[in-house]
Amino acid sequence: QKEVEQNSGPLSVPEGAIASLNCTYSDRVSQSFFWYRQYSGKSPELIMSIYSNGDKEDGRFTAQLNKASQYVSLLIRDSQPSDSATYLCAVPLPNDYKLSFGAGTTVTVRA
């Protein structure tokens, strides 16, 4: 089983819709979770960190964490063409001093 798995893409949504991205992780003791956005040809940019069960909202982005189910998601509300990018879920491996990344989900927002 991979350490971090993301729902397969690509994901295409119309402008103004909600894009839903999912991520599961294998290590039950993980305590922090991150979402990165990566535009084509650019480096990953941290857009959301979440540490506690429940929802965390930041502008049009909402991260949801369920540690019991080992599941973290990212919702992009009112999707804009500028949201078109690859979104990477990342989970630090405890005492391993590394982030484990999912393969990424590519989102395309249709104008």
Place this chain on the structure above:
Amino acid sequence: KAGVTQTPRYLIKTRGQQVTLSCSPISGHRSVSWYQQTPGQGLQFLFEYFSETQRNKGNFPGRFSGRQFSNSRSEMNVSTLELGDSALYLCASSLLHNEQFFGPGTRLTVL
């Protein structure tokens, strides 16, 4: 606060040569991680340094090496370059909770 900087941004080398890439972390960050990103393999962890000590190393051959200096700046070296080493090499620095911030990357092309 200035972000993570990487030099050079682009590099073209031929097989058999060696290359050194440099990374300056965000001021105050003492952890520096390196990743290799290719279209087929995604983000692959190379190594992590903290206070001049390598705390973790990914599954890469010994041709890949790195070091960190007392000012937290880091370098990575690849010797005897192969065509498959062509990739985007990313450096990320961290202060807390493994929340990593990436530099712009160095795009290495091996001919």
